[in-house]
Amino acid sequence: MTQRVALATVMDRLSIDAVITDYAVAWGDGVWQDYGALFTPEGRADYRGAGGAEGPAAEAAGWLADSLRAYPARQHLIVNRRLDLQDLGGYPGDRAQVRADYLSPAGPAAWDGEAAPALVAGGGYVFELVRTEPGWRIRTVTAHRKWRYAPGAAAG
Numbered sequence: 592m593t594q595r596v597a598l599a600t601v602m603d604r605l606s607i608d609a610v611i612t613d614y615a616v617a618w619g620d621g622v623w624q625d626y627g628a629l630f631t632p633e634g635r636a637d638y639r640g641a642g643g644a645e646g647p648a649a650e651a652a653g654w655l656a657d658s659l660r661a662y663p664a665r666q667h668l669i670v671n672r673r674l675d676l677q678d679l680g681g682y683p684g685d686r687a688q689v690r691a692d693y694l695s696p697a698g699p700a701a702w703d704g705e706a707a708p709a710l711v712a713g714g715g716y717v718f719e720l721v722r723t724e725p726g727w728r729i730r731t732v733t734a735h736r737k738w739r740y741a742p743g744a745a746a747g
Contacts, residue, residue, distance in 0.1 A: 600683045606727050607687050607720055611669055619667035623652040631728045640735035662697035669693050685722040712739045
């Protein structure tokens with residue numbers, strides 16, 4: 592691998608990581624126009640494995656906005672990211688896959704140190720990304736909930 596190819600690979604990895612971080616921030620902050628901008632025009636989100644909907648990114652953003660309305664205080668943390676960048680014989684390709692875990696605490700209001708989140712969920716994501724003219728974008732994201740804790744409700 593030449594120094595130029597190594598640098599391009601590092602830059603791709605940093606760019607892809609930034610897309611995943613921006614996804615987590617948009618999701619946690621409820622900034623749905625930023626969420627939608629992270630996807631390709633035909634991008635899709637599949638939240639069925641986490642109890643949700645599947646469809647085009649714009650529809651998924653609407654479903655998330657409606658579903659999370661009761662939890663305005665939330666964070667969406669995406670961790671343990673494992674990136675597989677397409678390898679074209681020693682050169683980086685235009686496709687990538689990221690597998691990661693998520694932790695998502697949410698509540699009806701800001702926590703004051705005494706109140707606990709009303710809902711905490713954890714699971715995994717699979718992101719399929721492609722290189723586009725403006726940069727790396729999400730082609731598909733699939734979520735799989737592993738656990739959920741809602742005090743006073745049955746865990747699912």
